[in-house]
Structures are given as C-alpha cells and as structure tokens.
Amino acid sequence: LAANRTYSFKVVLLGEGCVGKTSLVLRYCENKFNDKHITTLQASFLTKKLNITGKRVNLAIWDTAGQERFHALGPIYYRDSNGAVLVYDVTDEDSFQKVKNWVKELRKMLGNDICLCIVGNKIDLDKDRHVSVEDAESYAESVGAKHYHTSAKLNKGIEELFLDLCKRMMETAQAEERAKGNGASQSAATRRGVQIVDDEPQATPAGGCCSSG
C-alpha cells in the first residue's frame, strides 16, 4: 500500500447527557475546556487532522445530544461511522448503563465493522467514582471495545484515546481494502464512508500524531 493515503474517518460521540461529550471533543480538537457551554441539541462535528506513521487521517468527530429523547435521531448521526466513542461519567452509574444500550444498538445497526471505545470521563472527580474500573473494563472487553479513562478538564487520556481509535480504524480500513483487493465488493468500505483517496499534495497542517492541537 502506498504511504500516500488520506484516510477520512467519521467518529461519533454518544452517551448520556452531561457526561462530557462536548468537552472531550472540544479538548481534543481545540484544546479548550470551558465550563460555560450550552447543552448540545444540534449534533455538530469538529475535525482534526492527524499524521500517523506517515499516513494522513482526517477525523470528523460528531458530537451529539445526550438526552434519551434525542436517541430517535441517533441513526442519522451514527450512520456511516467508522468509530464510536461511548462516554460515561465515572461518577454516574446510570450513565454507564446507557453506554451498554448504545453498544447494543450500534452492534445491531452497524455490526462489527465499527470500532468502539468506551470512555469513563471526569476522572478528575475520581473521589466520587461510582463505576468501578474493573466492571467497566471487563464489560468493554466483553463487547470488543477498548476502555479508556479521561478527564477533559485536566486533559488526560484524550490524545491516547483518539490515537488508538485512529489506528484501529486504519487497520479495519486496510483489512477491508485488502478484501476489496481480493475482488470482493467494495461495499464494506464505502458503505461506511471510508474514503481512501489518493493523496493530493495538500499541505496537511503539521499536526503530528500527538500534537495536542
């Protein structure tokens, strides 16, 4: 495979209201943390460009509304996603249960092609933790997801989370590509909007893989 590839991935953030989805994405893409933001009603996205082992990756991270009521709109948001970050609040047991619902739904709707991350956010409030680390990690493993602990406030664990996720998505994409190369349908890749585009000489902002943007 040529090194000059640009991967475009769509990642969707899901999770109960007020667990910190918006804060995570804001921290990751703009390195900001701000207590004064508004409830997310309209799903929106931020983008991030990465360079991972010489390969360019364009990430579009979709932030969604958390309230259960907005799940009705979920399919519009997560369709064509390559990855999903399922966020819960470590101080809120309930939000962890909601993650499980999302896992079920995504597996059902998108199958195993989607890379799942389960993220316990707000570890700065670890003293109020209500979700045990072991439970969370073993659950994640049981559903083929990776588990992370993050704090958007302290900027902990976030780079790692997205970097890992990108690598996994690249692997998936490459696997699909190989399958495609074997003459099979290209549907698997295109269906989920993976675009592997020959690289135009575009100046990628030197956002090396780990530059905390």
Added chain:
Amino acid sequence: MAELSTLSPSPPALGDPCAAPPITPSSSVLPPVADFTPTTASSAAPAAEVETPQTVEQEQKPLSKPPPLSPKPGLSGEPNKPELFHTPTRAGHSSPTVPMIQEPVLPYAKPRPAPDTLSYLESASLMSGTLESLSGLGEDGSSVGSDSEINGLTVKRTDKYGFLGGNQYSDTNEKDLRVEVARQREMKWLEMFAHWDKWVKHRFQKVKLRCRKGVPSSLRAKAWQLLSNSEELLHANPGKFEELEREQGEAKWLDIIEKDLHRQFPFHEMFAARGGHGQQDLYRILKAYTVYRPDEGYCQAQAPVAAVLLMHMPAEQAFWCLVQICEKYLPGYYSAGLEAIQLDGEIFFSLLRRTCPMAYRHLKKFKIDPILYMTEWFMCIFSRTLPWSSVLRVWDMFFCEGVKIVFRVGLVLLKQMLGSVDKLRELQGMYETMERLRNISPDTIREDFLVQEVIALPVTETLIERECSVQVRKWRESRGELTHQPGRRHHGTRAIYEHKRRAAAITSGGSFSFLGSPIPPPGPLRASSSLLSLPGFRRSKASFLSQPKKGSFSGPSGFEVSPHQAPPAVTSARGTSHKPPIPPGAAQKPPLAQVQSPAVPAVSSPPAEGTPTQSTAPPNTLSPSPVVVSEQITPTIPSPTANNAPLQPCPAPPKDAPPPADAPAAEEEGKKKKKSKEDKKKEREDEKKKMKEKKDKDKAEKERLKKEKEKQEREKKKVVKKKEKGGGEADNKNGATAAKDSA
C-alpha cells in the same frame, strides 16, 4: 437632548404594566445606556422616524445606526478562530467581543486583562448576587476559549439585553427608536391591550403588522402572553403553578433538568451564576411542566425556550407561556420520539425546494439531512442562532403568526447562506456546508433585513399544511404510522383564538347541533392528517383571506360573522360527545379570570383594564420568595405595578393608562356591568368550563396517544431497523456517490 432625560426613565417605566422582574436586571443597565444615547438620539433625530402604519420601517434604521460610541472590537460576535475547526455555539465563547460599553467612570478601563472565564464570572456573579458560581467555577482558570473579559469589578456591562458576552452579545448599538416613536408605539400597544379581543377578532391584520414591526420591549412580556393566550390560562388556573411546584416531580426528569440549568445562555446575566435566580426559576418551570404533563416529561430543547421567556416574565407567567408553545404552537416538538421535528424537517426541505432551489439542490447533493441543521433552529425557535435583537423580533412574529415564521426564518437563513453560486463555490462538501450553517454570520441576519425577508417570503399556513399532509403520507409509507398527529398545530394568535371560540361554542350551543354535524373535532382527536381537512380550519382560513386590509373596524364582515355562526356548528358535535363531566371547580374560577374574558365576543371594551393589574399581581406574590438573591433585582421586581406611573405624562387616552387606573377600571367595569353583566358572566363561565373540559379531554387523549405511541414506537423501531438494513442500501449508494464525487 430633551428626549434624553425622558428616555432613560421611560422604558422601564412603560414596561411596567407587564415588565417582569427578570427583565429588570437588564433595565438596570439602562443608566449606562443613557451614557451613549445622547448621540444616538440626536443623530437619529434628524432622520425623524415617523411611524408609518403600513410598512415595517426599515429604511430609517440604518440612519440610526451610525453612532456606536463604544469601541467595537470585532464588528460582530463572529469569532476569529482557526477556520477549520469549530462549532459556532462553542465558538461563541471565544468571541472577541469585549462587552465594553463606553463607560467613562470605569475604574479598570483596560480593554482585556486576562482571557479566562474567571474574571468574567466574577462580574457575572456579582451581578446576580450569587456567589456559588465563584466556588463552582473558579477552579478552572484553565479555560482557554472564553472571551468576555469583563474587568471592572463594580460595573457589570451587559448589552441591553442582559448578555455579558458570548456570541449573542450585541456590541452594536442597534437602531434605537426615537423616543416619540417608541412611546407612540407603546401607546398603540397599550390601546390594543385594553381591547385585546376586539383587536384579535376585528383587526388582526393590524396586530400582525405591529408584531412584525416589533413589540416595544417594555411591553413584550404582556404582548407575548396575550398573543399566545397564556394570560388566560394563567388566570383560569390560579394557584395551579404553585400546586405543580409543590409536587415532587419525577426524579428522572429532575436529574436531567438540574444538569441543564447551568447550560442555558451562560452568558446572560440571569443565567450566568450557578444557582442564581435565573437558574432557579428555570428549574421551577421546567419541573412544573413535567408535573403538568407527566406524559411529556422534559426535553432538553425546552430549556432555552423557557429561559428566553424567563428573561421577560416571572416564572408563573413564563410557565403558562411555555405551555402554550409546547402545546399550541409546536405540539410534539419536545415529545418522545421527536417525530414532529423530523416531520417539519421534511416539510422544511420541501418548502426549500420552492423557495430556493439552489440551496435545495446543494443540500440534496451532499445528502445533508434537514435534521443536521434545523433541529436547534426550530426547537429553540432560533434563540441560539440569531443575534438577540433578531431573536426578539422573530419571537414577536412567532407568537402572532405561529410556526410559519419559524419555517420562514429558516428558509431565509438557507437562502442567505446557500443561495448563490458564489456562496456555494466554497462549500464543496458536506462538512464545509454544515459548518457554514452552524456559523451564521450575524451580519447576514440583522433584524431589519431578516424581518423584511421573512415577511416577503410567500410561505403560508396553507402551504405548510399542504406540504405537511404530503410528508405525512410519505412518512406513513416509509416508516409507518405517526404517533404524533400533526393536525393539531395552531398557527398563531388568530388560530388559538378561533379554537378557543369553537371550544366555547361547544358548551354553549353545542348540545343541539352535534347530532347533525358529521364534522371531526378540531382537537388532537383526529388522526386525520392535515388541518385542511378540518372544516373549521378551512373556514377560519377563509376569514383570514377575506380580512379587511386596514385596521378599520369592518364590523359585520369577516370575523364578526363567522366565528359566531360557523364554529358552533363545527365543533359542537365533539363538544357534547366528548365532553367530560364539567369539573365542579370550573365555575369558581371566574372571580379572578372574569375581568378578562378575552373570549367573549361582542363586549370586549373595558375588560382589559383589569388585566394588567391582575397580571402584575402574581409576580408580586411570586417574587418575594427568597429565591431572588440579588440586590440588583429585588428592588425592581415589583416594577410591573410600579412602572406605570411614568406613563401618565404622555397624552394617553384615559382608558389606556391601564394598571394604575383602578378607578377608571372600576368605572369601566361599572359600565360594562350595566351592559350585560349577567350574560357575560355566564358566557365567561361557560368559556372557562369549556377550556377546562377541553384540557381534560386533551389530557385523556394524550394519555391514550401516549400508549399508542409506545406501542407504535416499538413497532416503528422494528420497521426502522428493517429499513436500516434495507435502507442501508440507499445509504450505500449515497456513500458511493459521495465517494465518487470527492474522488
């Protein structure tokens, strides 16, 4: 200059009849305003804005703009951010606007000290007098993305709407009406208040026109309540709100509500401080709503709407207003399943095809589902999208004309953003396009321009309803039955009024006619999709058309007749057949509400006298509670009643000076009584009963619907899933083409 002296006192003063406590914080800003008004006033004066009755004055406005005394850092709240990444809402925090209104006395006049939230918060919390916020937020001095460095410790500089910063901060000193014009308008509105029913019934065009011009800010609270008919609800349900408040409420809703309190207009002085009075009131009304409509519960999108209302009126009034919005104007928007908003998305998209094919094609090309850009617009009635002055103008029109205004504003926005080849050239992709739509430059939506465009757009209720039935059909074909019935939407004041009258007719004359009438009910009872299929509506629409253009009292034409004759026949059937037993309490309500009786057809002259006094009374009873912590605010709370005094000096026809006029009111009352006290009373009581019955009916219906909904939801899910699988097909194609496009 002479005006100047009158100016600063007058707005708060005029506001009184209805200005509500929450408003006061911003009116406390008035003094600073006075600082710069001189220029505005004097420079605008030559322009001599004369109120032209028919047209919305836009021409004059530019004239009054020039003198922005204050240094405007970035002309608009548009943040200067790394172009690629940011979402507007968030970007708001980083808006460079330094909320600095020229204030000579400032101790710390240095432009921007430290770009962190902290300094801002300090002043914010000082504002509202709650200190929690400091402890709560202080720790994160790390915040990078916030703007609004307000440095003065003592002085809080909000814009005239109470914003301390953020992307809805108005840094320009937008058109300030000349005092006489403003006052003239206020007089006109007061006159309308005094005879509200008459105006709605006979001269609705005029009411509409005036709403389009913008309701005087001092009278906005009252106007919104009358336009939405929430005031009547308020009076018909004395003590209800408190009762709802006393209920415990469901924990699952309360949790979510609590989490949302600090995330509504965090840059507005009312809501900036954690645990501040604004957030407390927000909690009260959102909670009350979940108790009021346990089947509906709470939807996150209700919070901003409620917050906007709270910026204008006390909690109880805001609550009833919210009820009207949720039930009459935008039914289903906040209900589980969010079908209504999705359906409106489809309707919207289809209307776009007519109004701006270019934008339509573009969105279609990139497979941008309406939900991806219009959800927040519609659900929050643009309160998070537009510059604040525009928000208010849109809401003025919305209350009067209903959801079509929401559609129109959305269409205008799309037209602005995607309506020309030039604009589309840079938007070659889904993401670019969406980002543009999330990032609407305030300059493209200045209030006058926006209003002008909105008015000009030929999107009528009829069109919307027609489109609605088309989309409902499509929905049913593709996704199965709707659980929310679109037909019950009320298109604004007039429709609400008509509905009310029909409801009234049910109880008064209904019993006879129901046998003969094969006509479906006006309410949500019908599964039939469109309003058009309801004769009652057709009739009312006809009267819309035939309405006399000018406001002249064209007595017998149009409305005079139709409401009387037609509706009874229409609705009576239902009234009797579905009438729940008359609640015993219904008859007792009048004492309070009686004075007002908007629904009484012919005799509407004096009653409004009573209303201002009444409507202002509740705030007083509400406000003294310890809820209000701020010293800033407390003193002004009683203002609604106190305010009126200043009005007197101006040449008001005696009956127009409403609230203070206890005596005149009494007089009028006496006259009225002579006329037909008995009849009216009876009618009113009937009205009340009917209202109540209707409500009960609705409630029952809702519950039934809910059950159905749940069932259908389950079914739907199955269908959707199937579709998702099959529909993946279509998506694949989309994905494929998109890939091709970009390849």
